[in-house]
Amino acid sequence: xxPGVASGLDFDSSVIAVAVEKxxxxxxxxxxxxxxxxxxxxxxxxxxxGTEAQMNLSRITGDENDCRSGSxxxxxxxxxxxxxxxxxxxKKKRYHRHTPQQIQxxxxxxxYRYFPDCPHPDxxxxxxxxxxxxxxxxxxxFWFQNRRTQMKTQIERHENAILRQENDKLRAxxxxxxxxxxxxxxxxxxxxxxxxxxxxxxxxxxxxxxRLKEELDRLxxxxxxxxxxxxxxxxxxxxxxxxxxxPRSLLELGVGSNGGFAAGLVPPELFPxxxxxxxxxxxxxxxAHLTSSDRSMLLELALAAMDELLTMxxxxxxxxxxxxxxSAEALNYEQYHRSVSRIxxxxxxxxxxxxxxxxxxxxxxxxxxxxxxxxxxxxANMFSSIVAKNTTVEVICNGAGGTKNGALxxxxxxxxxxxPLVAIREVNFLRFCKQQAEEGTWVVVxxxxxxxxxxxxxxxxxxxxxSGFVVRDMPNDYSKLVWVEHAEYDESQVHLLYRPxxxxxxxxxxxxxxxxxxxxxxxxxxxxxxxxxxxxxxxTASGRRSMLKLAQRMTEAFCAxxxxxxxxxxxxxESHSIGPDVHVMTRKSVGDPGEPAGVVLSTATSVPLPxxxxxxLFDFLRxxxxxxxxxxxxxxxxxxxxxxxxxxxxxxxxVSLLRASAVSxxxxxxxxxxxxxxxxxxxxxxxxxxxxxxxxLVMNGGDSAYVALLPSGFAILPDGGEGSLLTVGFQxxxxxxxxxxxxxxxxxxxxxxxxxxxxxIKAAVFHYGD
DNA sequence: TGTCTAATCCCGA
DNA sequence: TCGGGATTAGACA
Numbered sequence: 015x016x017p018g019v020a021s022g023l024d025f026d027s028s029v030i031a032v033a034v035e036k037x038x039x040x041x042x043x044x045x046x047x048x049x050x051x052x053x054x055x056x057x058x059x060x061x062x063x064g065t066e067a068q069m070n071l072s073r074i075t076g077d078e079n080d081c082r083s084g085s086x087x088x089x090x091x092x093x094x095x096x097x098x099x100x101x102x103x104x105k106k107k108r109y110h111r112h113t114p115q116q117i118q119x120x121x122x123x124x125x126y127r128y129f130p131d132c133p134h135p136d137x138x139x140x141x142x143x144x145x146x147x148x149x150x151x152x153x154x155x156f157w158f159q160n161r162r163t164q165m166k167t168q169i170e171r172h173e174n175a176i177l178r179q180e181n182d183k184l185r186a187x188x189x190x191x192x193x194x195x196x197x198x199x200x201x202x203x204x205x206x207x208x209x210x211x212x213x214x215x216x217x218x219x220x221x222x223x224x225r226l227k228e229e230l231d232r233l234x235x236x237x238x239x240x241x242x243x244x245x246x247x248x249x250x251x252x253x254x255x256x257x258x259x260x261p262r263s264l265l266e267l268g269v270g271s272n273g274g275f276a277a278g279l280v281p282p283e284l285f286p287x288x289x290x291x292x293x294x295x296x297x298x299x300x301x302a303h304l305t306s307s308d309r310s311m312l313l314e315l316a317l318a319a320m321d322e323l324l325t326m327x328x329x330x331x332x333x334x335x336x337x338x339x340x341s342a343e344a345l346n347y348e349q350y351h352r353s354v355s356r357i358x359x360x361x362x363x364x365x366x367x368x369x370x371x372x373x374x375x376x377x378x379x380x381x382x383x384x385x386x387x388x389x390x391x392x393x394a395n396m397f398s399s400i401v402a403k404n405t406t407v408e409v410i411c412n413g414a415g416g417t418k419n420g421a422l423x424x425x426x427x428x429x430x431x432x433x434p435l436v437a438i439r440e441v442n443f444l445r446f447c448k449q450q451a452e453e454g455t456w457v458v459v460x461x462x463x464x465x466x467x468x469x470x471x472x473x474x475x476x477x478x479x480x481s482g483f484v485v486r487d488m489p490n491d492y493s494k495l496v497w498v499e500h501a502e503y504d505e506s507q508v509h510l511l512y513r514p515x516x517x518x519x520x521x522x523x524x525x526x527x528x529x530x531x532x533x534x535x536x537x538x539x540x541x542x543x544x545x546x547x548x549x550x551x552x553x554t555a556s557g558r559r560s561m562l563k564l565a566q567r568m569t570e571a572f573c574a575x576x577x578x579x580x581x582x583x584x585x586x587x588e589s590h591s592i593g594p595d596v597h598v599m600t601r602k603s604v605g606d607p608g609e610p611a612g613v614v615l616s617t618a619t620s621v622p623l624p625x626x627x628x629x630x631l632f633d634f635l636r637x638x639x640x641x642x643x644x645x646x647x648x649x650x651x652x653x654x655x656x657x658x659x660x661x662x663x664x665x666x667x668x669v670s671l672l673r674a675s676a677v678s679x680x681x682x683x684x685x686x687x688x689x690x691x692x693x694x695x696x697x698x699x700x701x702x703x704x705x706x707x708x709x710x711l712v713m714n715g716g717d718s719a720y721v722a723l724l725p726s727g728f729a730i731l732p733d734g735g736e737g738s739l740l741t742v743g744f745q746x747x748x749x750x751x752x753x754x755x756x757x758x759x760x761x762x763x764x765x766x767x768x769x770x771x772x773x774x775i776k777a778a779v780f781h782y783g784d
Numbered sequence: 785t786g787t788c789t790a791a792t793c794c795c796g797a
Numbered sequence: 798t799c800g801g802g803a804t805t806a807g808a809c810a
Contacts, residue, residue, distance in 0.1 A: 156791060
């Protein structure tokens, strides 16, 4: 039988079905495509409705699809092979698509062998692929050519979007500046400014000058007190400013005239608003005016706190009792009250104490460490999983002789455990840094400012007893730390599930701070070493940096969605359709290129997994091949790790890029950025779907700030026994219009998503690792 | 009407 | 001759 003449079995069903549907064109189409021989069955279909025709077609052709793509099949039918051979350029186009399987294989080829470089197989590889996929070699060539063009246009489009955003921003800035120029406002009185009187620059200089004078004033007053020597930086004309008389003791301060300000907030008496001296400070706070006597009190508190910390750091038994396995130390409170001249008075009713001490080596030198601690931005960055928000309210002293020795600052921070069931801890504290007599040894101490008032129980849910560390330089850029954390907090704000964890000090204790510091410093050390390459070796150094930066932003965004801190404008939702321990928050996302615009819903919950160790749970969740057990993004198939950047010696600390199997040829294969971190105190797996072209840019060292993502993930904490506490958090764009109202359906959907995921994990992890 | 995709055309190395 | 950019044309939302 002549191929295609009568059987009709070799037709590509889509071609025919469409031809049938478009009955208006059918005759001309047939005239063009099948000039020589039109199969009878096809003509028969023309009398049917499109649907019927399609159904019949699938019945006829369905089982006989070989693996060749449609074009091959149609060509055998067209019958104009002779014409084509004579004049190949006039060959008519025949629509077809490669099969999903073919496309998936071709995509996989790009992903594994060439990503993120330009996918470019040579002739031999193309031949091999074409044989495997039953395609012509040139079809494979075309496919790769088109794919490259496509990626290029996607990247171009993405870059255009970025440029447009930047342009809009500049235009808005420009308009704002124009507006400000038209209506100038006096920065002193707030009234309309008289232009020409004084230039803006001069005015700024005068304000700056006044501020500097005041700071110098302050330093002079402090210098003699706690450094015991004058330094060149104080050699100014007003060095003889008399220091205010010191109160005799802190207890005396507590009952003094300053009692009565609301605890938990910076006392208004300490910081009366004096507009002339308020100026912006990095970190978002404002410099408030402290009187000399305020500063003296704070200094006295800092010195006393440092004494207490040193005692706590240096004394061993009987003050600290080591656990039987030697891993942790517990404070002997009886001994504590005997041997430590405690700053704090009685604990407020309902408050419980937690105290912990941990010793360890960290790959950082003491100078770099204290510099980090005295810079609030760097400190928050170092401990981004613990510090939800922080501001330096006032730098009381910058330190002497160009170092941080004697540096004292008033800070405010919100500390978190990654669970919606544990309230954020707000602390207002002093941070004081001092070099010890021994070379290369420093102490940094934090203490709540709540203690300089009589009754500290009104409002504040946590007060920091002297906490901090003693650090001593060791060889090879390592240092040895003794870390002490001591706090009193209102336990009623903590879910029953987490109370043992907090009491043990595993949540906010020295172990968690030190383990986090060790992990972060190791990561920084590895990143600065030249040997760090991703496993495939294809990502450039700048690409790695961009990827890590993006991953860090993702993880920070994840942490911000689990607990409600004041740093982010989340609105908590209450609804009967939300489970009892599930927290749902929402916010509008507008104008941040780092996330999609619209209504974002964040949902989080924590569940106990009593028989599963944190390590087992972590290994299960971070394994790409096991994601299909719980992740709806995996499309039910396994995921593959395409790129891997190690952040530490331990296998669990890494940033990786995962790829899911595509569902169909139309759906571009999706990428998932994943950051995993684990240390002695707990672990995290955070991930977000990312756009392929955007990721391509990042991996080539492009700016990651414009990659829009919404993170989801897990935080794993030990439950104090053998098991784990698992926090699951999702952030989902429920509507891409920021003004849209949130619907009950969206809330119910995320609610069922989270409970379903938890159930799947529970079921699967139980059998994992057996 | 715009986008996606397989294929074609054409140019330069 | 080959690869890449530009272009085309059918399908589809």
